[in-house]
Amino acid sequence: MPAPALSLPEFASLPVDLQSNYLWDNGSFLISHHDHRYCINLYSLHGYFVEVWYDTLLNHIHAITAFTTSRRLESYVNSVSITNLL
Secondary structure (H helix, E strand, C coil), rough: CCCCCCHHHHCCCCHHHHHHHHHHHHCEEEEEEEEHHHEEEEECCCEEEEHHHHHHEEEEEEEEEEECHHHHHHHHHHHCCHHCCC
């Protein structure tokens, strides 16, 4: 049986380890990009977005943030290729 859909506030209130498990089981990976030492993965989850900031030097999740604002998506624009769509 699938886990119940968590709202953004419910998801944000979970500890990081439970957030990562829930996201892995229920989220849809969209894209990733790099910012200095971090690999930032973007997921879609129940109508909102989730970023996972992975520290590549220390080999651990630095932060998980959930949001709904499209402004936060601007950093991904340069990572998207539409070449195959043309």
